[in-house]
Amino acid sequence: MPNIVVLPGDGIGPEIVDEAIKVLKAADAKFGLDLNYEQDLLGGAAIDAHGVPLADSTLDKCRKADAILMGSVGGPKWDAIEAAKRPEKGLLKLRYELGLYANLRPAILYPQLADASSLKPEIVAGLDILIVRELTGGIYFGEPRGIRVLENGEKQGFNTYVYAEHEIERIARTAFEMAQKRGKKVCSVDKANVLEATVLWREVMERIAPEYPDVELSHMYVDNAAMQLVRAPKQFDVVVTGNMFGDILSDTAAMLTGSIGMLPSASLNQSGAGLYEPVHGSAPDIAGQGIANPLATILSASMMLRYSLNQSAAADAIEAAVGKVLDKGLRTADIYTEGFEKVSCQAMGDAVVAAL
Numbered sequence: 127m128p129n130i131v132v133l134p135g136d137g138i139g140p141e142i143v144d145e146a147i148k149v150l151k152a153a154d155a156k157f158g159l160d161l162n163y164e165q166d167l168l169g170g171a172a173i174d175a176h177g178v179p180l181a182d183s184t185l186d187k188c189r190k191a192d193a194i195l196m197g198s199v200g201g202p203k204w205d206a207i208e209a210a211k212r213p214e215k216g217l218l219k220l221r222y223e224l225g226l227y228a229n230l231r232p233a234i235l236y237p238q239l240a241d242a243s244s245l246k247p248e249i250v251a252g253l254d255i256l257i258v259r260e261l262t263g264g265i266y267f268g269e270p271r272g273i274r275v276l277e278n279g280e281k282q283g284f285n286t287y288v289y290a291e292h293e294i295e296r297i298a299r300t301a302f303e304m305a306q307k308r309g310k311k312v313c314s315v316d317k318a319n320v321l322e323a324t325v326l327w328r329e330v331m332e333r334i335a336p337e338y339p340d341v342e343l344s345h346m347y348v349d350n351a352a353m354q355l356v357r358a359p360k361q362f363d364v365v366v367t368g369n370m371f372g373d374i375l376s377d378t379a380a381m382l383t384g385s386i387g388m389l390p391s392a393s394l395n396q397s398g399a400g401l402y403e404p405v406h407g408s409a410p411d412i413a414g415q416g417i418a419n420p421l422a423t424i425l426s427a428s429m430m431l432r433y434s435l436n437q438s439a440a441a442d443a444i445e446a447a448v449g450k451v452l453d454k455g456l457r458t459a460d461i462y463t464e465g466f467e468k469v470s471c472q473a474m475g476d477a478v479v480a481a482l
């Protein structure tokens with residue numbers, strides 16, 4: 127019986143995770159998945175209960191799990207806490223401790239949402255990009271880091287952008303392997319005109335590329351990539367990049383698909399167990415109102431079935447059910463455009479269950 131650790135987190139986290147679990151239970155009834163769920167705390171909720179954003183006991187459960195389904199962490203309630211102890215650090219620690227270096231962030235435009243995209247329909251029609259973000263290295267984890275006092279009494283904040291060859295090699299392989307199953311193009315995004323760490327990044331990408339002769343490798347500076355994503359996004363197939371650039375570019379890509387409420391993600395390690403979470407955060411501005419879009423989390427649950435639990439038929443069925451619900455004209459507020467039916471978070475989850 128596969129064991130799923132469920133970490134709803136903060137803000138809209140509990141609302142959207144409830145809907146994803148509902149959909150998983152419906153998929154279980156239909157496909158006999160026999161999933162077992164174990165709920166625990168992460169982020170601000172864990173700080174409130176245990177004083178730390180990720181308790182050792184929670185980390186232990188996650189290590190033993192077949193997969194983890196997460197909502198989102200953070201919020202203004204904990205913003206005054208010093209940076210090293212904030213809710214977000216619990217999530218970063220979880221990713222790091224489980225070695226979840228490969229973060230897959232598909233940005234797919236459902237054709238029904240062409241009107242909700244920030245771009246003109248003709249620019250985004252058929253959009254299907256996969257952002258492969260390195261998740262356990264780079265500037266989010268580099269040492270030294272902190273805030274120090276200089277001799278003149280002024281404070282200085284500092285972080286370190288660092289990548290070792292093995293970290294670049296393994297994420298390169300993930301990107302090339304993914305591209306082999308898709309459009310056979312990898313665009314590696316860096317800032318090699320300025321940052322030495324990304325000069326090495328580019329060198330390693332070039333070194334690994336010949337192992338995948340059927341895949342075309344190109345390089346792009348991150349500033350241009352941000353521009354190209356909103357100018358002509360369909361030029362991209364797989365985009366591989368470091369932790370911070372991937373974080374930023376995936377939020378940009380989200381708006382091409384209509385809303386960040388539509389973007390799921392999978393974070394994988396070498397062993398196949400994974401962490402599944404929407405790309406968005408805890409959305410404190412709409413938390414508790416029942417209006418969040420649960421589809422990113424529902425689609426993350428579908429990625430969990432596909433990547434960690436070997437249940438691709440159930441994953442396909444959930445994705446098809448999401449398509450059917452959009453066909454019916456149901457829209458949460460973030461993807462609502464005139465002429466459609468505006469529904470709550472819960473109604474959207476119920477509709478996906480019904481469509482399943």
Ligand SMILES: NC(=O)C1=CN([C@@H]2O[C@H](COP(=O)(O)OP(=O)(O)OC[C@H]3O[C@@H](n4cnc5c(N)ncnc54)[C@H](O)[C@@H]3O)[C@@H](O)[C@H]2O)C=CC1
Binds near residue numbers: 460
């Ligand atoms: N993986 C995680 O747990 C992440 C956590 N965060 C944390 O979340 C908190 C809020 O961060 P923000 O910068 O505001 O980013 P955010 O992604 O939470 O929200 C940005 C905007 O998108 C909207 N939005 C996000 N998800 C939505 C959904 N499912 N349905 C409808 N609208 C949605 C929000 O209402 C807001 O207007 C912060 O504490 C941040 O550190 C941010 C990103 C990821």
Ligand SMILES: CC(C)CC(=O)C(=O)O
Binds near residue numbers: 217218373405
């Ligand atoms: C805590 C943040 C690094 C989370 C985030 O923004 C993300 O993973 O997209």
Ligand SMILES: [Mg+2]
Binds near residue numbers: 373374377405
């Ligand atoms: Mg982010």
